[in-house]
Amino acid sequence: MHSTLELDENQMRAMVTIALDRVMDHLRGLSTAPISNTSRGGEIAKSLLEPIPEESLPFETLIGRIFDDIIPATVNTASPGYCAYIPSGGIFHAAVAEFVAKAVNRYVGYWFMAPAVAQLEWTVIRWFCTMMGYGDDSGGVFTSGASMANLTAMIAARTTRLPEDSFQQGIIYITSQTHFSIAKAAGLAGFPSHCLRIIDVDSEFRMDPRALNEAIAADRIRTPTRTPFMVVGTAGTTNTGAVDPLDDIALIASRENLWFHVDGAYGAFFMLVDEAAQRMRGIERADSISLDPHKGLCLPYGTGALVTKRRASLERAFGARADYVPQMNDVENEIDFCGLSTELSRDWRGLRIWLPIKMHGIGPFRDNIAEKLALTRDALDAIRALPNIEIVATPQLTIFAFRLNPNDRSEADLDHLNRVFLNAILRRQRIMLSATTLDGRFVIRMALLSFRTHADRIHDGIIDIRDAAAEVLETTVHEATG
Numbered sequence: 254m255h256s257t258l259e260l261d262e263n264q265m266r267a268m269v270t271i272a273l274d275r276v277m278d279h280l281r282g283l284s285t286a287p288i289s290n291t292s293r294g295g296e297i298a299k300s301l302l303e304p305i306p307e308e309s310l311p312f313e314t315l316i317g318r319i320f321d322d323i324i325p326a327t328v329n330t331a332s333p334g335y336c337a338y339i340p341s342g343g344i345f346h347a348a349v350a351e352f353v354a355k356a357v358n359r360y361v362g363y364w365f366m367a368p369a370v371a372q373l374e375w376t377v378i379r380w381f382c383t384m385m386g387y388g389d390d391s392g393g394v395f396t397s398g399a400s401m402a403n404l405t406a407m408i409a410a411r412t413t414r415l416p417e418d419s420f421q422q423g424i425i426y427i428t429s430q431t432h433f434s435i436a437k438a439a440g441l442a443g444f445p446s447h448c449l450r451i452i453d454v455d456s457e458f459r460m461d462p463r464a465l466n467e468a469i470a471a472d473r474i475r476t477p478t479r480t481p482f483m484v485v486g487t488a489g490t491t492n493t494g495a496v497d498p499l500d501d502i503a504l505i506a507s508r509e510n511l512w513f514h515v516d517g518a519y520g521a522f523f524m525l526v527d528e529a530a531q532r533m534r535g536i537e538r539a540d541s542i543s544l545d546p547h548k549g550l551c552l553p554y555g556t557g558a559l560v561t562k563r564r565a566s567l568e569r570a571f572g573a574r575a576d577y578v579p580q581m582n583d584v585e586n587e588i589d590f591c592g593l594s595t596e597l598s599r600d601w602r603g604l605r606i607w608l609p610i611k612m613h614g615i616g617p618f619r620d621n622i623a624e625k626l627a628l629t630r631d632a633l634d635a636i637r638a639l640p641n642i643e644i645v646a647t648p649q650l651t652i653f654a655f656r657l658n659p660n661d662r663s664e665a666d667l668d669h670l671n672r673v674f675l676n677a678i679l680r681r682q683r684i685m686l687s688a689t690t691l692d693g694r695f696v697i698r699m700a701l702l703s704f705r706t707h708a709d710r711i712h713d714g715i716i717d718i719r720d721a722a723a724e725v726l727e728t729t730v731h732e733a734t735g
C-alpha cells in the first residue's frame with residue numbers, strides 16, 4: 254500500500270515553492286512590519302486549541318494561516334529594529350541547511366551511522382574551540398541554546414570535581430548578574446539553593462575577584478565539610494553586557510581547584526574581534542564555555558554550544574552503556590556525540606553553522622560584530638546627548654542601559670515614569686527595547702547584535718526615544734499640575 258505520507262515529486266516541489274514564496278514575501282516586508290503586534294495573539298492562540306483532526310486540509314490553506322494569522326501576531330524578533338533582550342538574527346542560509354538536514358534525516362548521534370555527518374559537526378566544534386583559545390584536548394557539543402549548554406557544563410563540573418554520593422556539599426560561586434539559567438541548571442543537576450553563593454559586583458556589574466577570594470576563604474573556614482568546586486564567570490551579561498574579569502577568576506579557580514565555567518552565551522563570539530577579545534582575556538583558561546551561535550553568529554533560535562577544555566570531562570559525565578549499540582567514544586578520532594551530552598537522537602545542528610561559514614568564510618560574521626560595537630558607541634553618544642537621559646550602564650560590548658531622569662522625581666516615580674517611557678518608545682513600532690532592574694532601578698536596555706540592524710534603524714530609534722521622552726515628560730508634568 255502507498256502511504257499518503259510519501260509525497261510524490263510534484264507535491265513536494267509545489268509545497269516548497271508555495272512555502273518559499275511566502276517566506277520571500279515575509280522577508281521583503283520584514284523591515285516595515287510592526288516591531289510588535291501581539292494584541293491579537295491571544296485570540297489566535299485560542300483558535301488553535303483543537304482536538305486532533307481526522308480530516309485533511311490543503312497545504313495552501315495551512316500555510317496561509319501560518320503566515321497570515323500566526324506569524325504576524327508576534328514580536329518581530331527578526332526585524333532590524335529588534336534590540337531587546339539578546340537579539341538573534343536568523344540568516345537564511347541556516348534555513349536552507351535545515352531544509353537539507355531535515356529532508357535527508359541522517360543520524361548524528363553515533364559516528365558509525367554517518368561518519369562524515371558527525372565529522373562536519375565536529376569540525377565546527379573544533380573551530381569554536383580554536384576561537385576560544387583551546388588546544389587539541391578540547392571538545393564540545395551543540396545544544397538547543399545556552400541554557401542546555403550551562404546545564405551540560407554544570408553536570409560535567411559536578412562529575413569531575415565532586416564525589417558522586419555527597420556532591421550536594423559542593424558550593425558554586427556566581428553573581429547577581431549571572432543568567433538565571435545557571436541557578437536553574439544547578440537545581441536540575443541536583444544542587445539545593447544553599448549551594449549557590451552570590452559574589453558582589455563592582456560599579457560596572459562585574460564580579461569582584463577580591464569578594465570571590467574572601468567568600469571561598471570564609472566557606473573553607475566556616476563550613477569545612479562543604480567543597481567550593483565551581484565558579485561561573487560571564488562573558489557578556491544579559492543585563493548590561495558586562496564581562497567579568499575572567500583572567501582574575503581563572504587564577505583564583507586554578508589556585509582553589511574550582512571548575513571555571515564561562516557563560517559566553519551572548520559575548521563569546523566577540524572573540525572574533527580583537528578590541529573585544531581583549532576584554533575576554535582568560536576565557537581560554539576556563540574549563541568550559543557556553544556560546545550561542547543563535548546570538549553572536551546570527552543563527553536562528555535553537556543553536557547553542559558548549560565547549561570544554563578537555564573533551565574527556567564530557568565523556569566521563571555523559572558516557573553510558575547499552576547492549577544494542579557500540580561503546581561510546583571508544584575509537585580514536587571517531588566522535589559519538591551521544592556520549593558527550595544528554596541527547597541521543599537529535600537534529601544535525603552543525604550543518605546550519607558549517608554551511609554559511611564555508612560559503613562566506615568567517616569574515617562577514619566578524620564584520621557584523623565589529624559593526625555592532627561601533628554602532629553601540631554611536632547610539633550611546635546620541636542617547637547620552639538627549640535631554641533628561643541618564644546612562645546607567647555604559648557598554649562593555651553592545652548592550653547599555655539608560656533611563657529618563659529629569660532629576661526632580663523620587664526613585665519610585667522614576668520607575669513609573671520609565672515604564673511609561675518604554676511603552677511610548679515601543680508604541681512607535683520602529684525599535685524594540687526591553688527593561689531590567691539595576692541596583693533597584695528600572696532601566697531600559699538597548700542590545701545590538703542582529704545582522705539586519707544598521708545605523709539607519711538606530712537613527713530612527715533614537716528619534717523615537719527623543720520624541721517619547723518629550724511626550725512622557727509633557728504628559729506627566731500635565732498630570733502633576735492638572
Ligand SMILES: Cc1ncc(COP(=O)(O)O)c(C=O)c1O
Nearest residue numbers: 339398399400432434491518519
Ligand atoms: C548570558 C546568557 N546566558 C544564558 C542565556 C540562555 O540562553 P538560551 O536562551 O540560548 O538558552 C542567555 C539568554 O539570553 C544569556 O544572555
